[in-house]
Amino acid sequence: MALTPKQKIFADEYLIDFNATRAYKVAYPKVKKDEAARANGSRLLTNANVASYIDKRMKDREKRTEITQDRVLQELAKIGFADVTDFVTIEGHSVKVKTTDQMPRDKLGAIAGIKEGANGIEIKLNDKEKALELIGRHLGMWNDKVELSGEVKTNNPYEGLTTEELKKLIHGG
Known part of the structure; x- marks a missing residue:
């Protein structure tokens, strides 16, 4: 599936400086708030068509400039x-x-x-x-991000109750 014209503008702008917020605001000028542009830009980067287009353009640039990792x-x-x-x-x-x-x-x-x-x-x-720091980062020797995974298990006696049921409990109804 091809990119929409706005997705293409976003991807081309993103390739300039890898700033998804700025790129989103260029592609969608009606969006004024950075918060919305940041969230939507991040979401667009996970779109398969957009990600594929960006990846192809980066590989093309790598061949053209002969600048590789x-x-x-x-x-x-x-x-x-x-x-x-x-x-x-x-x-x-x-x-x-x-x-x-x-x-x-x-x-x-x-x-x-x-x-x-x-x-x-x-x-x-x-x-x-x-x-050496940049080499180490590339090799994944240190990472400033902390990733957490797993399940949160709670013994919440109110889990599964509707808003109405919770209101009744609060108001003694």
């Missing part, structure tokens, strides 16, 4: 697993910057910048901790 992880790994000694040699109290041909090619992406400073050449590396 693997490439992103490889770049994060360069940063996360780089060591300062990949870029400098330490001899006694002396630190010398290696020439780029002496540095591992696969680690060059870890360098944020090189400049002449007051104490000589300075190398600034990208944020190693952040890179």
Whole structure:
């Protein structure tokens, strides 16, 4: 089944910044409240046709740009697993910057910048901790969301009573 024109607008807008609330408000401009747009946008994302369309467009973009999860992880790994000694040699109290041909090619992406400073050449590396955090999140090593499952069992003596029956109990009727 094909998307409705509004569903297509929603999905195309969602692909811009992955903000379902904003995308819903663009597709359905009469909806002014963020709360309603958030709930309806979230619901639309679970619609099989919308989800399939978004998935296809994302795969098309991945092919077109050649930006894949693997490439992103490889770049994060360069940063996360780089060591300062990949870029400098330490001899006694002396630190010398290696020439780029002496540095591992696969680690060059870890360098944020090189400049002449007051104490000589300075190398600034990208944020190693952040890179490792992002890799860990991707691998599911830690999760900020808590998922609960199971049944809630109660011994509610009023369970199953109608509103009228409850009113009679309250008012002594």
